[in-house]
Amino acid sequence: NAGVTQTPKFRVLKTGQSMTLLCAQDMNHEYMYWYRQDPGMGLRLIHYSVGEGTTAKGEVPDGYNVSRLKKQNFLLGLESAAPSQTSVYFCASSTTGRYTYEQYFGPGTRLTVT
């Protein structure tokens, strides 16, 4: 049982390049999330998904797209990377109902845009 995994762990991009971050969970969780973590800002929600085939915007969605084609995977895309997207990206998943959306986090992806 690997929990939540993220690929890649590190990446350096040039301004304007595109990339996709992959999140996978093996806990059969309905909900999945993408956060970014910047110094002094805590965790900010980019997009989330309440189930396969559905996505919704979080606090800071601009410049990102997501897809949830399979229940276990949640992809975060940057179409044209900008230096302001330099950050550490965390994926998380959660159950619903009485577990009240307790988050299980992946190990993070450190992205630098030059």
Place this chain on the structure above:
Amino acid sequence: ILNVEQSPQSLHVQEGDSTNFTCSFPSSNFYALHWYRWETAKSPEALFVMTLNGDEKKKGRISATLNTKEGYSYLYIKGSQPEDSATYLCASNSGNTGKLIFGQGTTLQVKP
């Protein structure tokens, strides 16, 4: 958009000291309040999820209380140890949406 605030931003204590932090959140449409522990170079891990006004939860030397009417939660650490050094995050659900808003965190440093 919810506004979740934590104080203090950082805290330095000596081993053996007891300490506490505050999380404040909008009390309207409250659903659940989460506390996470985040060690350097690791991922956040859940400590507590609380839903009921007056709720108190405990895990070893760490405990938390919840006041949903006035919109605050306290996290207490009794007899701090160096291994308690971490950033402690709180997060609030507004309504049954699964969408959490996190505070900026309180970073605790415990000196031996």
